[in-house]
Amino acid sequence: MSTSIALHVGSLERGETASTREPAWVKVVLISIALSFFGIFLLLPLGTVFAEALRKGWGAYLAALVNRDAWDAIRLTLITAAIAVPLNLVFGVAASWAIARFEFVGKRVLITLIDLPFSVSPVISGLIYVLLFGAQGWFGPWLQEHDIRIIFAVPGIVLATIFVTFPFVARELIPLMEAQGSEEEEAAVVLGASGWQVFWYATLPNIKWGLLYGVILCNARAMGEFGAVSVVSGHIRGQTNTMPLYVEILYNEYNYAAAFAVASLLALLAIITLALKTLVERQTRRQLQEVTEASGE
Amino acid sequence: MASVKRFSPLPGFGLAMGYTLVYLSLVVLIPLSAVATKTLAMGWDSFWDAASSPRVVASYQLSFGASLLAAAINVVFGLIFAWVLVRYRFPGKGLIDALVDLPFALPTAVAGIALATIYSENGSVGSLLEPWGIEIAYTPNGVLLALVFIGLPFVVRTVQPVLADLEKDVEEAAAGLGASRWQTFARIILPHIAPALLTGFAMAFARAVGEYGSVIFIAGNVPMVSEITPLLIITKLEQYDYAGATAVASVMLIISFVLLLLINGLQGWMHNRGRRT
Numbered sequence: 001m002s003t004s005i006a007l008h009v010g011s012l013e014r015g016e017t018a019s020t021r022e023p024a025w026v027k028v029v030l031i032s033i034a035l036s037f038f039g040i041f042l043l044l045p046l047g048t049v050f051a052e053a054l055r056k057g058w059g060a061y062l063a064a065l066v067n068r069d070a071w072d073a074i075r076l077t078l079i080t081a082a083i084a085v086p087l088n089l090v091f092g093v094a095a096s097w098a099i100a101r102f103e104f105v106g107k108r109v110l111i112t113l114i115d116l117p118f119s120v121s122p123v124i125s126g127l128i129y130v131l132l133f134g135a136q137g138w139f140g141p142w143l144q145e146h147d148i149r150i151i152f153a154v155p156g157i158v159l160a161t162i163f164v165t166f167p168f169v170a171r172e173l174i175p176l177m178e179a180q181g182s183e184e185e186e187a188a189v190v191l192g193a194s195g196w197q198v199f200w201y202a203t204l205p206n207i208k209w210g211l212l213y214g215v216i217l218c219n220a221r222a223m224g225e226f227g228a229v230s231v232v233s234g235h236i237r238g239q240t241n242t243m244p245l246y247v248e249i250l251y252n253e254y255n256y257a258a259a260f261a262v263a264s265l266l267a268l269l270a271i272i273t274l275a276l277k278t279l280v281e282r283q284t285r286r287q288l289q290e291v292t293e294a295s296g297e
Numbered sequence: 298m299a300s301v302k303r304f305s306p307l308p309g310f311g312l313a314m315g316y317t318l319v320y321l322s323l324v325v326l327i328p329l330s331a332v333a334t335k336t337l338a339m340g341w342d343s344f345w346d347a348a349s350s351p352r353v354v355a356s357y358q359l360s361f362g363a364s365l366l367a368a369a370i371n372v373v374f375g376l377i378f379a380w381v382l383v384r385y386r387f388p389g390k391g392l393i394d395a396l397v398d399l400p401f402a403l404p405t406a407v408a409g410i411a412l413a414t415i416y417s418e419n420g421s422v423g424s425l426l427e428p429w430g431i432e433i434a435y436t437p438n439g440v441l442l443a444l445v446f447i448g449l450p451f452v453v454r455t456v457q458p459v460l461a462d463l464e465k466d467v468e469e470a471a472a473g474l475g476a477s478r479w480q481t482f483a484r485i486i487l488p489h490i491a492p493a494l495l496t497g498f499a500m501a502f503a504r505a506v507g508e509y510g511s512v513i514f515i516a517g518n519v520p521m522v523s524e525i526t527p528l529l530i531i532t533k534l535e536q537y538d539y540a541g542a543t544a545v546a547s548v549m550l551i552i553s554f555v556l557l558l559l560i561n562g563l564q565g566w567m568h569n570r571g572r573r574t
Contacts, residue, residue, distance in 0.1 A: 020465070020472045020481070027385060034381040034393070037374050040422070041446055042399050045411040048421070052414060091320045098313035103303040110317075112561055116325055119557040121507025122405075123527040124546045127534065128328040131335055136539050138331060162324055186306050195308035217401075224404025227509035231531060244406040244510070251410050251514065263407040270402035277402075278395045 049267045052260035064250075064261035072239070073246035073262070076154065080242060081222040084161040088218055092169025093211070097199075100177035101185070111174065117166045125163045126231025129156055152234030157242060160228040165218045172214035173207060180206055209287065213280045220273040224266055329550075336547040339540055347544035352520055353529060357548075359437060360526040364505035367444035371501045372494055374445075375452025382453070383460045397454070400447050405510025412443055413514040435517030440525060443511045448501030455497040459490050459567070492567040496560060503556040507549065 022030075054061055064070065095114060099107060117125065131137050133150040143150060150156045188202040204211075226244040233240040241249065243266055250259035302310060336344060347353070381387075382394055400408065416423040416433040423434055433439050463486065471481040509527040517523045524532075526549060533542035 020468045020478070022478055030377055030381050031385060031387050033374070034378050035389070037378070038393050038396070041449065042396050044415060044421070045408060045446070046396075046399065046403070048411045048415055049407060052411075091317065094313040094320075095317040097309060098317050101307050102305050102310045102314075104314075105302075108561075110321075112557065113321060113325070115557065116329070119503055119507075119553045119560075120329070121509065121527050121530075121546075121549055121553070123507070123509050123530050124332070124550060127530060127542060127546050128331050130534065131331040131539070131543065132328055134539070136537075159324075163328065166324055182305075182307060189306050189308070198307070199309075220402050224402075224407070226404060226406040227527065230509075231534065244404050247406050247410065256414070259410060263404075263410060266404045266407045270399065270404070270407075273402045274395055274398055277398065 046267060046271075049260055049263050052256060053264040055260075056257045060257055061261050061264075064258035065265070069241070069246065070262060073241045073243045074265070076157070076241065077223050077243045079154070080158050080161050081219055083158050084165055084222045085215060085219050087162055088165055089169050089211075089215055091166070092171075092173055092214060095170040096173035096177050096207075097203075099174050101182050114167050114170050117163050118171075122164060122225065122227025123231055125228035126160045129159050129163075129232055151232050153240060156232035157229050157240060160232045161222050161225055164225050164228050165222045168218035168221065169211065169214035172210050172217070176207055176210040177203075209280050209284045213277065213284070216273055216276050216280070220269060223269055332543055332547050332550060335540070335543045339544065343540065344544050344547075347538075347541040348548050352524070353526075353545055355521045356524050356526040356529045359440060359523065360506055363437065363440045363444055363525075364502050367441055367448055367505050368498045368502040370445050371448040371452045372498050375449060375497055375501075376456060376490075376494065378449070378453045379456040379460050383457060398450050400511075401450050405447070405508070406514075408446060408511040409443065409514035412446065412511065413439070416442065416515060434515050435519075435523070437516075437523050439515035439517065440512055440523060443515050444505040444508060447508050447511050448505050451500040451504065452494065452497030455500065456490055456493045459493040460486075463489055492563055492570060496563045496567065499556055499560045499563060503553060503560065506556075507553065 053064075095110075098104075099110065130151055133139050133143060133156065135144065135151075137151075150159070184206070185198050185202045188198045193201070223242075224244060225242075226248070229242055230245060230248070233242070233245055243262055247259050247263045247266070250256075250262065339347075378393075378397065382390065382397075413434055414420050416426075416439060418424060418427050418432075418434070420434070426433065431438075433442055467485055468481050471485050472478075476484065507527060509525075509531075512525055513528055516525060516528075518528055526545060530542045530545050530549075533539075533545065
C-alpha cells in the first residue's frame with residue numbers, strides 16, 4: 001500500500017516544472033523554520049519533563065511515585081476516567097445514531113450544542129457545578145441537609161470531567177457515520193435484522209476505528225484535565241487529588257523532582273495517546289482506500 | 298410534514314434521540330444555564346460593577362490581547378508546518394506529523410510546569426535569553442508563549458487537509474499562463490486556504506482565551522499585569538465572591554458563544570466552497 005503512494009508522489013514530482021515548485025532555498029528555509037519551531041516548542045518541553053523527573057536519579061524518581069499520596073492521585077484519576085469515558089461513549093454512539101442516520105429539524109443546532117463544552121473555558125466548566133451543588137448553589141442547602149458532598153469531593157471531579165470530555169466521541173462518530181451512509185444498515189433491516197443486530201453487525205464494524213479514536217482522545221483529556229477539576233476539587237490530599245492536581249501541589253511546594261516524576265507519567269500517557277492516534281488514523285485511511293478501490297472497480 | 302423527522306426504515310430514532318437530549322440537558326445545558334440565571338439574578342448594576350472593575354478589565358486586556366497575538370503567530374507558523382508536511386519530504390517528517398498534536402494530548406498542567414522551567418532565568422532557554430535582557434517567565438511574555446504552544450495544532454490541522462486537496466493542475470495552469478511561483482501562491486493557493494486559516498485562527502483564539510493550566514505556572518499571576526481572566530474567576534471563587542466570579546464568567550461565555558457561531562459559520566463556508574470546486 002505504501003509503495004503505491006510513494007510511486008504516485010514520485011511521478012508527480014517528475015511532472016513538475018520549475019514554476020510550480022519553490023526555489024530550493026525557500027524549501028530549505030521553510031523546513032528549517034518548521035524543524036526549529038518543532039524542537040523548541042514541542043520536543044523541548046517533552047524532554048524537559050523527563051529530564052527534570054530523573055534529575056535526582058532513579059531512586060528519587062521511584063520514591064516520588066511509590067507513596068501514599070501519589071498512589072491516591074493515580075487511583076482517583078483512573079476512577080474518574082473509568083466513569084467519564086464509558087458514559088460519554090454511550091452518549092456519543094446514541095447521538096451519532098440519531099444525527100447521522102435520521103433527518104430532522106434542528107440538526108445543526110443540536111450539533112452545535114454538543115460542541116459547546118469545547119468552547120467553554122475549563123475554569124467555567126468547574127464553576128457551573130459549584131453554582132449548582134456548592135454551599136451557595138441551587139441544590140446546596142438540600143445537599144447539606146442530606147449530608148451529600150459533591151463539590152470538594154469525588155462526585156464533583158467526575159461531573160466536571162464528564163463535562164469537559166463530553167463531545168469527544170460524538171464529534172468523531174457523527175462525520176464518519178454521515179460519510180459512510182446507511183445502505184448496509186437499511187439492507188440489514190430489509191433482511192429482517194433487529195435494531196441491536198443492525199448496530200452490532202452492520203454499524204459497529206464500520207465505525208470501530210473512529211470509535212476507538214474518540215475514546216482515546218476522550219480518555220487522554222479525562223486523565224489530564226486540570227482547570228475544571230481544580231475548581232471543584234478543594235485540593236484535599238489523598239481524597240480529591242487527581243494526578244494533574246497533585247503535580248500542581250508538588251510544584252508549588254518547590255518539590256520539582258517529584259512534581260516532574262508524576263508529570264512524566266502523564267507525559268507518557270500523552271505519548272501513548274499520540275502513538276495510538278497515529279495508528280488508528282493509518283487504519284481508517286486504509287479502510288477508506290479499500291472502500292474507494294472497491295467502488296472504483 | 299406533521300413530524301419533525303423524515304421517514305427512515307432504520308429503528309431506534311426515539312431511543313437514541315431521547316437519550317441524547319436528556320444526557321445533553323443534564324450534563325451541559327442545565328449546568329450552563331446556572332451561569333445565566335445567577336447573572337440575571339444579580340441585577341445590572343452589580344453585574345456591571347463586578348464585570349468592569351479595573352482589575353477585571355486588565356485581565357480581559359491581557360487574555361484577549363495575548364490570545365489574538367498568539368493566534369496570529371499560530372497562523373504564520375501553522376501555515377509553514379502544514380505546507381512543509383504536505384509538500385515536502387524530509388527526515389523526521391513522520392515524527393513531526395505525529396507530535397504536532399502534542400499540545401492537545403499533553404495535560405495542560407504538565408505543559409505549564411515544563412514551560413515555566415524552560416523559560417525561567419535558570420532554565421535551558423531562559424538562561425540563554427537572560428543576558429540579552431529578555432524575560433519570558435513570570436511576565437506577560439510567558440502568557441503569550443504558553444498560548445502559542447497550546448494553539449499551534451488548530452491551524453496546522455485545519456489547513457493541512459485543505460492544502461492536500463488542492464489540485465496540482467490549478468497551479469500548473471497558473472504557471473503555464475506565466476505566473477511566478479509567488480504569484481501562484483498569493484493569487485491561487487492563499488485564497489483557497491484562507492477560510493481554513495481563518496477557522497484555525499478562530500479556534501486557536503477561542504482555546505487561548507479560556508486556557509488555564511498551561512498559563513498559570515509561567516505567568517507569574519501579578520494582578521493588573523500578568524493575571525489572566527480564568528485565573529481571576531478562580532481567585533474570586535476562593536474568596537467566596539460567587540457573584541463576581543459568575544459575572545466575569547458570563548462575559549467570557551458570551552464571547553465564547555459568539556466565537557463558536559463564527560467558527561461554525563466559517564466551517565459551513567469552507568464546506569460549501571469545497572463542494573463548488
